Amino acid sequence: MRDDPAENLGILIGAALEDTEDIDRELRETWDLATAAGIFILKSISQTLVRPNAATLFGSGKIEEIRAEKERLAEASGRSIDVVICHNTLSPKQHRNLTESFHCEVIDRTGLILMIFAERARTREAKLQVESAQLAYLLPRLAGLHEGLSRQGGASGPLSGKGAGEKQIELDRRRIEHRMDELRRELDGVEKERAIQRRRRMRERIPRVSLIGYTNAGKSTIMNALLSLSGADAEKQVYAEDMLFATLDTTVRRIRADRSRIGFLLSDTVGLIEHLPHTLVKAFRSTLEEACYADLLLIVVDLSDRESYDRHIRTTIDTLAEIGASDIPRLFVFNKVDLTDFSRGQRISCDRLQADDMQILMSGRDPEDIGRLYDAILDCLRQGYQETELRIPYDRGDAVSTLCDRYEVLSQTHEADGTLLRVLLDPAGVKEFGAWITVPPALRKP
Numbered sequence: 105m106r107d108d109p110a111e112n113l114g115i116l117i118g119a120a121l122e123d124t125e126d127i128d129r130e131l132r133e134t135w136d137l138a139t140a141a142g143i144f145i146l147k148s149i150s151q152t153l154v155r156p157n158a159a160t161l162f163g164s165g166k167i168e169e170i171r172a173e174k175e176r177l178a179e180a181s182g183r184s185i186d187v188v189i190c191h192n193t194l195s196p197k198q199h200r201n202l203t204e205s206f207h208c209e210v211i212d213r214t215g216l217i218l219m220i221f222a223e224r225a226r227t228r229e230a231k232l233q234v235e236s237a238q239l240a241y242l243l244p245r246l247a248g249l250h251e252g253l254s255r256q257g258g259a260s261g262p263l264s265g266k267g268a269g270e271k272q273i274e275l276d277r278r279r280i281e282h283r284m285d286e287l288r289r290e291l292d293g294v295e296k297e298r299a300i301q302r303r304r305r306m307r308e309r310i311p312r313v314s315l316i317g318y319t320n321a322g323k324s325t326i327m328n329a330l331l332s333l334s335g336a337d338a339e340k341q342v343y344a345e346d347m348l349f350a351t352l353d354t355t356v357r358r359i360r361a362d363r364s365r366i367g368f369l370l371s372d373t374v375g376l377i378e379h380l381p382h383t384l385v386k387a388f389r390s391t392l393e394e395a396c397y398a399d400l401l402l403i404v405v406d407l408s409d410r411e412s413y414d415r416h417i418r419t420t421i422d423t424l425a426e427i428g429a430s431d432i433p434r435l436f437v438f439n440k441v442d443l444t445d446f447s448r449g450q451r452i453s454c455d456r457l458q459a460d461d462m463q464i465l466m467s468g469r470d471p472e473d474i475g476r477l478y479d480a481i482l483d484c485l486r487q488g489y490q491e492t493e494l495r496i497p498y499d500r501g502d503a504v505s506t507l508c509d510r511y512e513v514l515s516q517t518h519e520a521d522g523t524l525l526r527v528l529l530d531p532a533g534v535k536e537f538g539a540w541i542t543v544p545p546a547l548r549k550p
């Protein structure tokens with residue numbers, strides 16, 4: 105490929121296999137991924153395959169057709185085609201054979217997603233995670249890479265000659281395995297830091313809410329709108345853009361629109377995609393696991409993507425099951441309603457939604473909707489909280505400020521023997537501040 109990826113021309117190929125539901129729709133998504141990676145796709149070619157070829161995926165006739173089409177397109181555009189993108193995940197052997205057949209770089213969907221992630225990774229953790237996923241992907245493909253190199257006359261010097269290829273592969277394999285060990289250790293360190301931060305936040309007991317959903321659904325837009333609602337500075341905002349995988353890192357922010365109410369900690373997470381490569385799921389597990397510690401999940405769905413939103417819900421719910429977050433209360437946020445004919449009062453039904461699932465139809469660009477969402481989140485969080493009256497002696501001002509910081513205070517008055525507070529307390533709060541709870545009015549002696 106060329107140094108500047110924006111200069112690359114490509115062809116997209118894909119096979120409809122036994123479990124493929126709609127190859128055209130799937131190819132459109134991979135086309136978008138290619139665009140996100142800066143590759144300009146000229147054409148897509150697909151084939152239904154009852155029995156995929158173990159060595160080349162496609163049959164020889166189709167490969168010939170793709171090769172001819174590639175030449176024709178190169179002639180028509182006056183430039184060579186730099187890359188063939190294959191929608192299906194290729195085995196190392198298929199990858200090698202197709203590269204040989206097409207005489208250019210071949211990138212499968214996994215490779216494409218890895219390219220985008222590598223391009224977008226900003227924080228140390230994301231960079232480590234991407235590098236680790238890239239190496240895991242590269243390791244079984246080393247042999248193919250070296251064959252390619254020796255054909256181009258790249259394998260020369262002291263290691264050339266019979267067996268040099270194998271020696272080089274062995275050296276590279278060891279180097280990669282060593283680097284993967286290093287990365288694993290570094291990532292363990294990052295994960296420990298994250299766990300410490302998490303424990304500190306949990307001690308503060310501010311409720312935790314996590315945005316989760318398919319890529320480009322509007323999670324970061326919603327986070328930013330909620331931040332604006334709580335009057336946060338512009339530099340607290342996260343990156344939101346019309347592109348796949350705009351967000352790769354988990355960001356946690358406190359949202360508190362009204363000082364008398366407790367608010368919550370909101371985390372934005374990496375977007376999901378169908379058939380997320382296994383190497384990436386593994387590498388990004390700790391980032392996604394942030395969702396496991398939430399008191400409430402906001403499952404954000406792009407309602408304007410009519411043909412796909414129920415599949416996106418399925419992918420999200422399956423991923424939540426995979427990371428062990430199925431039992432966390434959830435609120436479905438059907439976003440981008442402004443681009444649809446739905447009215448905000450409607451209920452969405454699809455096979456993975458249960459009748460008692462809470463849902464809200466809204467637009468992340470509409471401040472009124474963001475206010476409704478904020479109230480809905482607080483309502484969900486309040487379940488399990490009870491209105492409690494506490495009388496705190498005047499020498500315990502610290503307890504009053506802790507309560508005001510952690511809980512929603514409904515009223516506060518100053519009496520002769522202390523501050524009287526009416527607070528929405530959770531069971532842990534009842535235990536901690538139990539000594540000051542006044543006897544419920546119904547039990548007071550006349």
Ligand SMILES: Nc1nc2c(ncn2[C@@H]2O[C@H](COP(=O)(O)OP(=O)(O)OP(=O)(O)O)[C@@H](O)[C@H]2O)c(=O)[nH]1
Pocket residue numbers: 318319320321322323324325326343344345346347348349350351352374375376439440441442443466467468469470
């Ligand atoms: N019309 C409309 N556009 C929206 C709405 N919400 C978000 N968008 C747009 O959708 C695009 C994607 O939004 P993001 O907030 O970056 O989406 P995301 O879910 O964070 O995406 P990833 O980080 O890639 O997973 C942006 O161009 C937003 O401006 C909405 O309610 N209506």
Ligand SMILES: [Mg+2]
Pocket residue numbers: 323324325343344350351372375
């Ligand atoms: Mg985002």
